[in-house]
Amino acid sequence: MDQSLRHQSVPRVSSTRSTPVTAFALLALGLIMAGCAARPAQDSIALSQSFFDPGAQTNIVETRGGLHCRIFHPREWLTPDAPSGQRKQHPLVIWGNGTHASPAAYRSLLEHWASHELIVVASMSPNAGRGVEMRDCLNYMLTQNSDSASPFFQRVDSERVAAAGHSQGGGGAIMLGRDERITTVVAIQPYVLGERHNPQAAANQRGPMLLLSGQEDFSASATTNQQPVFDSANVPVFWANLRGATHFAPMDTGGSFRGPMTAWLRWKLLDDVQAARMFEGEGCVLCADERWLIQTR
Secondary structure, eight states: OOHHHHTOOOOOOSOTTHHHHHHHHHHHHHHHHHHHHHHHHHHHHHHHHHHHSOOSOOOEEEEEETTTEEEEEEGGGGSOOSOGGGOOOEEEEEEEOOTTOOGGGGHHHHHHHHHTTOEEEEEOOSOOTTSHHHHHHHHHHHHHHTOTTSTTTTTEEEEEEEEEEETHHHHHHHHHTTSTTOOEEEEESOOOOSTTSOTTGGGGOSSOEEEEEETTOOSSOIIIIIHHHHHHOSSOEEEEEETTOOTTTTSTTOGGGHHHHHHHHHHHHHOOHHHHTTTSSTTOTGGGOTTEEEEEO
């Protein structure tokens, strides 16, 4: 072996104290950087969870709204309270059921939205695809808002109204979305191929739309039902397709759709700036969630 190479070695550290100090500094820096990276993720998880959690309003009940509507609201409204002029006004969510379903099939979800200080009015129709029955419930609530004998007298914010529905009811929400009184639409796996649906409805919306799909939905597949809506809509659309979700995933509690839908309604109807973070900006929470396939326009 070449002697010149044999005797070469890495220079020794002149101070034995510098090694642990340097190692400690690097470790501390690493922990700080890891903490900085983890904090946004933790914040996003906490934010998302907040919309799955119940809202501030408790003791939600269901009341008949004439023959064809059901209203989800706080029980305390059924007894006299503060003078009507001091009553807080609440946005409306008008709901349409899937084919052959009733509000009972979505009760937990509708009660959840009511807990977030929204008045939820569900059509009883098992065939809500035209949006007509949903419109009737909207008209009923606006009448109640003007009736001094009604528990809903002056409680309705008529300037903030969402149309929401699942499957055929999702198509009905899009149909109702043409009404000038509608602020926003939440269309959950909307079925738009039936004769009750006008294919031009998406091109005549009055406000932004949250469009939701399930990747394993073979009843109202994204390709044949939601893609045409996304392509033809004349308003901003946030389209979120949930990996692995079937057509029945939103039933009862809302499943994994529950949080994003609640956040959208709070953003568009209650001006919740934290809820807006779920959908917009560089830190868009849903956009970074690998469970969702996101498209916007």
